[in-house]
Amino acid sequence: MRQREATVFVVVVLLVVYFGFISSVGRSTFFTKIDLINLAQYAAPIIIIALGEVLLLICGEIDLSVGFTYAFAPFMMHFMIDDWHVPGILGIILAVVFGGIIGWINAFFTVTLRLPSFVTTLGTGFVLAGLILTTSHGEQANVPPKVIGIGHWLGTYAWSEIIWAVILTFLFHILLRRTKWGLHTIAVGGNALGAAEAGVNVARIKYGNFILTGMLGAFVGIQIAFQTSIVDTFSGGSAYQPMFYAVAAAVIGGTAMLGGSGTMIGAFLGAVVLAVLIDGFNVLGISAYPEQIYFGAAILIAMIANVQLARVRAAGRIR
Amino acid sequence: MSAEMSTGQPDGQATDVLRAEHISKRYGAVTALIDVNLRLAKGEVLGLIGDNGAGKSTLLKILCGFQPPTSGRIVLDGQEVTFKSVDHARSLGIDAVYQDLALVNQLSVYHNMFLNRERVRGPLLSNRTMRRLTRQYLDEMGVKIPSVEADVASLSGGQRQAIAVARSVHSDAKILLLDEPLAAMGVKEGAMILDLVQDLKRTGDVSVIIIAHNYAQVLEVCDRVNLLQQGKISLDRNAGETSVQELTNLVVAEYRKALEERQRSA
Numbered sequence: 001m002r003q004r005e006a007t008v009f010v011v012v013v014l015l016v017v018y019f020g021f022i023s024s025v026g027r028s029t030f031f032t033k034i035d036l037i038n039l040a041q042y043a044a045p046i047i048i049i050a051l052g053e054v055l056l057l058i059c060g061e062i063d064l065s066v067g068f069t070y071a072f073a074p075f076m077m078h079f080m081i082d083d084w085h086v087p088g089i090l091g092i093i094l095a096v097v098f099g100g101i102i103g104w105i106n107a108f109f110t111v112t113l114r115l116p117s118f119v120t121t122l123g124t125g126f127v128l129a130g131l132i133l134t135t136s137h138g139e140q141a142n143v144p145p146k147v148i149g150i151g152h153w154l155g156t157y158a159w160s161e162i163i164w165a166v167i168l169t170f171l172f173h174i175l176l177r178r179t180k181w182g183l184h185t186i187a188v189g190g191n192a193l194g195a196a197e198a199g200v201n202v203a204r205i206k207y208g209n210f211i212l213t214g215m216l217g218a219f220v221g222i223q224i225a226f227q228t229s230i231v232d233t234f235s236g237g238s239a240y241q242p243m244f245y246a247v248a249a250a251v252i253g254g255t256a257m258l259g260g261s262g263t264m265i266g267a268f269l270g271a272v273v274l275a276v277l278i279d280g281f282n283v284l285g286i287s288a289y290p291e292q293i294y295f296g297a298a299i300l301i302a303m304i305a306n307v308q309l310a311r312v313r314a315a316g317r318i319r
Numbered sequence: 320m321s322a323e324m325s326t327g328q329p330d331g332q333a334t335d336v337l338r339a340e341h342i343s344k345r346y347g348a349v350t351a352l353i354d355v356n357l358r359l360a361k362g363e364v365l366g367l368i369g370d371n372g373a374g375k376s377t378l379l380k381i382l383c384g385f386q387p388p389t390s391g392r393i394v395l396d397g398q399e400v401t402f403k404s405v406d407h408a409r410s411l412g413i414d415a416v417y418q419d420l421a422l423v424n425q426l427s428v429y430h431n432m433f434l435n436r437e438r439v440r441g442p443l444l445s446n447r448t449m450r451r452l453t454r455q456y457l458d459e460m461g462v463k464i465p466s467v468e469a470d471v472a473s474l475s476g477g478q479r480q481a482i483a484v485a486r487s488v489h490s491d492a493k494i495l496l497l498d499e500p501l502a503a504m505g506v507k508e509g510a511m512i513l514d515l516v517q518d519l520k521r522t523g524d525v526s527v528i529i530i531a532h533n534y535a536q537v538l539e540v541c542d543r544v545n546l547l548q549q550g551k552i553s554l555d556r557n558a559g560e561t562s563v564q565e566l567t568n569l570v571v572a573e574y575r576k577a578l579e580e581r582q583r584s585a
Contacts, residue, residue, distance in 0.1 A: 178443045183430055187423045194421035197385060199435045200406040260425040 004254040008269040011252075015273060019280035035279065037158045044161035045220045049246035050267040051172040051254070052213030057250055058176075059209055060259035061117040061188040063106060066217035066246070067239035068128035071232065073218030074143075075136055076223035080127045081144035088147040090229060092222060094153075099218025100211045102128070107210035111203045117210075125240070132233055141231040151226030161223050167267070168216075173264040185190065185209060189259030191290075207310035217242075249274055252302045273302055334437075335394075336361045336526050337382070337494055342391035351377040355391070355551040359494065362523040364516060366537035366558070367530045369528055369547035370570050375530045378547065382528070383415035384408030394467050406435070414492035418499050418530075420483040424472035428464060429453035431471050443487065456485045460535050461511055477508040484512055484573050494529045495519070501536060513540050534563040548573050 049066055056063055072196050073095045081091035082309055100125065109120040144152060176182035187195040196202050198200050207300045220242070225231050251257060253266025281291050337359040338522075343353040352374045368374050382390045384402030395411060401465050402408040405415075422431050429446070432453045438445040442521075453467045462481040464474060471479055484500050497516075501509045513536060519525045519585050520540075531537045537544060538558050545567060546554035554569060 094382050125452065127387070139339075180439065180444065183426070183437065186425055187434060190425035191421070194417075194419065194423055195434070197405065197415070197417050197419075197421035201404075201406070216349055260423075304404075311357040 004019075005039070005263055005266045005269060006196040007305070008253050008266055011305065012272050014274065015276045015280065019276065019283060022280075035283065038282075039123040039272075039279045040159060040162035040273050042278050043271050044165040045224060045242060046245045046249050046271035046274055047165040047268050048216050048220045048223075049213075049242055050166055050271055051251040051264055052170055052209070052216040052315065053243075053246045054250045054253075054255050054267045055176070055185055055191075055209040055263055056117070056249075057244045057255045057257060058259060059185045059205055060109060060192065061206060061210070062121065062247065063210060063213045063217075064118065064121040064130060064240070064243055065106060065125035065244040066121075066213055067103065067234075067241065068074040068132065069214050069217035070101045070221035070224070070242055071234040071239040072128050072132050073099050073221040075132060075141065075230040076218075077147075077222055077225070077233050078141045078144055079135070081146055088144070088150060091144070091149065092147060095222055096218045099216070099221075100217075101214070103211035103214025104207065106214070111206045111211070112164070128241065129234075136141055136231075136233050138233060140233055141229060143225055148226075155226035156229075157225035161227065163225070169264055176262075176264055181205070181208070186260060188314050190261075193239050194286060195319045208228055210314070218304045244273070245274055246297050248303075252299070270302075274299070320575060334360045338394040339378070339382060340392050340394060342381060342388045342393075344374070344380070344381060344386075345389045351550055352381075352388070355547075355550070355552055357552060359528060361526055362512065363543060364520055364527045364529065366541035366544040367528055367547060368532070368537060368544060368566060368570075370574070373472075373547040374550045375547055376498055379415060379498050379528070379530060380417075382408075383496050384412055385415075391401065393552045409490070409492070412491075412493035413491040413496065414487045414494070415496040415499060416483045416487045416500055417440050418502070420479055422471050422479055422483060423555055424470060426471065427468050428457075428471055428474070428482060429467045431482060432456065432467075432489075434486070436490060439577060456489050457481070458507075460485055462508075477504040480504055480509060481511070484515065488515060493525060495525060496526065497529045499530050499532065501531055502532060509536065515538050534566045538563060546570070 027303045031289050047069070052066065053063065067159065077095035080086040080094055086094065098144070106117065106121050106124055108123070109115050110117040125216070154164070155158055157281075176185065184195065184200045184205050186201055188202050192202055233251055249270035250267045251265060251270070253270030255267060279286030279294055281294060284292065335358045335373060337357075339357040340356060340416060341419075342349070342352055344357040354567070355374075355379070357365075357367075364411065365379070380386050384394065384405045384407055387402070387480065393402070396415075400411065402411075404444075421434075426434070429449045429452075433449045438448045438452070450467050457464060457467070460481060462478065462485070464478050464482075471482065474482070480500060480502070481504075484497065487495055487497070500512050503511050504512065516527060517528070517540060519527060521540075530538065538561070541558050543555070543557050544566070545552050546566065548570075554566075
């Protein structure tokens with residue numbers, strides 16, 4: 001494990017020990033099986049979306065709209081299977097492809113029309129929010145009955161989501177560290193002009209990473225729909241939350257906001273940090289109003305620790 | 320405008336691997352190159368000199384497919400070509416070392432060495448092969464670096480330049496374009512690069528265009544010299560037929576003339 005990931009791992013251990021200790025003094029639920037399932041279900045969606053955001057952040061972009069892709073994809077699944085009679089598995093696959101199309105649109109505005117992705121994806125996020133409410137008439141829907149069986153493997157079984165998250169983290173780790181695609185993603189974020197001069201197709205890398213992020217967002221949205229048995233409209237801005245968690249997880253895990261470096265395992269651990277915090281506060285029974293204050297402060301502290309450690313390491317290396 | 324043209328070799332046409340004909344490049348209102356004609360014979364080392372802003376790097380970036388010319392054509396081995404991209408030009412045997420080196424600080428020495436030319440086994444990178452070859456290339460050149468696994472950010476300017484040049488030399492290219500390969504180098508490292516170019520020349524297969532400011536080094540290693548002034552080629556000579564003094568005088572004369580014109584109009 002690299003040093004950067006090791007520091008996040010230490011944070012995870014400290015948090016687990018802290019919440020474990022606190023809760024063992026009072027009602028001990030933190031280490032129970034039910035609680036571990038909760039923890040896994042908090043962490044898994046953050047992890048999977050973070051994998052995409054890590055790729056985008058490394059190549060110098062961000063996707064703020066992925067939460068709305070996450071909200072829209074299960075509706076697409078619902079429309080296709082229940083209304084347009086598309087066969088079950090195909091409907092799920094097409095809904096994930098639909099997420100990829102949203103990613104492509106984000107890339108088109110960002111790469112081809114040269115808008116900063118921060119602006120592009122803010123805009124597409126709003127458009128998607130409106131599309132969700134318009135097409136659903138503002139009403140939530142039931143998960144298509146035809147695919148409930150498949151849904152067990154995607155999100156309904158207690159451990160299915162976290163198993164997907166672990167498998168995808170492994171695959172994306174290989175993608176980033178062991179393939180041309182990953183190397184070129186780092187090169188594009190580290191030195192876009194230099195990468196272009198070396199013949200790297202910068203546009204293709206960015207398009208690809210936007211599309212991957214959109215597909216991951218859609219996949220997680222579908223998983224959550226199966227887990228909760230409901231296709232939710234996420235009315236208002238609450239669909240921003242999964243994206244913010246994912247970006248926070250990536251940054252806590254050591255991914256640079258300015259591009260050029262990042263790790264999948266770090267993002268995985270970063271998501272676990274967030275999940276432990278969310279779950280730990282629940283176990284402690286902190287009331288809902290101040291909870292966000294502690295949560296935000298904890299995220300800031302974790303990020304500060306990460307940035308400062310990176311600075312210390314850099315200072316040590318430059319001499 | 321005094322155009323002192325003397326064709327270096329008689330009837331170069333047949334053996335020219337690369338010819339740029341009537342190349343012009345405009346960026347909006349700025350004209351960087353005006354009707355440039357340049358030729359490169361097989362196995363030849365051509366020095367491209369000229370003051371800052373004369374258009375040397377622009378010309379190089381057109382010849383390696385990084386940007387298209389506004390007008391004019393490029394002829395490669397007797398056939399007209401239009402480069403679609405750097406990758407396209409590279410597939411036709413042209414490789415460049417840019418002034419900014421095109422290195423990625425966040426990547427290791429060996430990943431930079433093989434950037435966009437990665438050795439792969441199936442979908443995965445063959446890191447071990449790339450490490451071994453990188454070590455071999457740098458040893459051959461006599462370049463010393465702490466480790467091929469170090470990030471290039473931690474290396475000196477000369478070491479970085481050596482990596483960029485080694486990357487190009489080992490690209491199996493038939494035509495190498497080197498934009499100030501000696502700029503950040505100490506005397507010893509500079510000599511290393513010049514030796515490398517001499518070695519390439521000996522093989523006779525590779526043709527090289529070098530942009531450099533040090534005229535003595537240019538004349539030492541090049542067969543022929545082209546002087547670029549204000550977007551035009553104003554001199555084309557065999558290296559043996561000119562001198563550091565003449566080249567310096569030409570560049571200084573241009574500067575004086577421009578200065579006088581500016582004073583007159585002021």
